[in-house]
Amino acid sequence: MARFQIKFFEPEAVVFDTASGDTHFLAPFTVVLFRMIQDNPGMTADEMYASLASRLSLGISPEFTHQTDEALASLRQIGLLETP
Amino acid sequence: MKLLQLSPADLRHQLAGTGVWLRTGPFSLRVRSRIPHVAEGLADLYGQFEVRNSRQAFADFHVELNPPPLRRWFRPQVNFSFDGTLPFKPLPLDQAYPMLEWGLNWCVSMHAHHYLVIHAAVVEKNGLAAILPAPPGSGKSTLTAGLVLSGWRLLSDELTLIDRKTGLLHALPRPVSLKNQSIDVIRQFSPEAFINRVSHDTAKGSVAHMRPPRDSVLRQHEPARPGWVIFPKWEAGADTMLTPRSKAQTFMFLAQNAFNYSHLGADGFRVGAALIDQTHCYDFRYSELNEAVAAFDRLAEHRIS
Secondary structure, X not given: OOOEEEEEEOOEEEEEEOOOOOXXXXXXXXXXXXXXXXXXXXXXXXXXXXHHHHXXXXXXXXXXXXXXXXXXXXXXXXXXXXXX | OEHHHOOHHHHHHHHHOOOEEEEEOOEEEEEEEOOHHHHHHHHHHOOOOEEEOOOOOOOOEEEEEEOOOXXXXXXXXXXXXXXXXXXXXXXXXXXXXXXXXXXXHHHHHHHOOOEEEXXXXXXXXXXXXXXXXXXXXXXXXXXXXXXXXXXXXXXXXXXXXXXXXXXXXXXXXXXXXXXXXXXXXXXXXXXXXXXXXXXXXXXXXXXXXXXXXXXXXHOOOOOEEEEEEEEEEEOOOOOOEEEEOOXXXXXXXXXXXXOOHXXXXXXXXXXXXXXXXXXXXXXXXXXXXHHHHHHHHHHHHHHHO
């Protein structure tokens, strides 16, 4: 069985970690980021900001990059991202 | 045989002796007690429930309510015993009947792992069930009582039992717990409703129980398909309002308010996600019980039209 079970309730999602037994909530922004990373593994940070901003029709501002970094950190904390 | 067919003397005699065997929804229990309030509560509220010979019938839960040995006369107390163990501290003797109801809720929520058990009321109309989860003080039990006195079927006022194989909701139509102002609200809403004697100064304030509708008891083996998850909130002067809410956040709330979600692991996640997938999720604010019932009726009518 995969470690993570993900159920999408658009535009949000819930994730069950079979290793820890924890359940996590993914906000809409985090869901878009998570899907983008799954579809495009190996992106650099700048490529990620640009692609995400394009998908969401947003400009790349300091607030935007900060929000993206926080969403990335939350995905890492959950264990859905294993990059450093 | 129904409990109401036992004479009061027979009921007291059986309770004090080998116990009374009762079926409530998918569970059978054997209750023993020498306390008159327990006999009175069972006679008042469980008349329509099936009873059998307790010497011969298997029971899922064996419970006993009796005074501790040394506290019969000075500030008398009552103990709730489950299979010979005492899971709770004793309560004042006057609270013996509510302690039975709370203890039975505990028995189910701690042991019925073939269900995902959520702390929420469930009512059904036209084949679809509304799950009503809410924190204490939200008006959940008042709304539940109002709905079942207005033609909705009571599945439970406290425990939502989700069958892990079928996803259907199983009924446990025991008496509806009413607290504080809710007792008078329901008395005014439906003077015909039977509400038993009030126990004062409990941990939840003044508590009484409303007899479940006969039809709900007769249909207690009939499961229901989940249709809605609705979070009620009573607010003085609020307009009746039903607003859609996030399914993912609803899932998180239910997971946190399930008694055995963690115990079930990945299967709890699967069952909960399947439930949310097939339901509409709402927040519901109300101040007038009549209007709240009308709003639920419109919801039920809309789903079958």
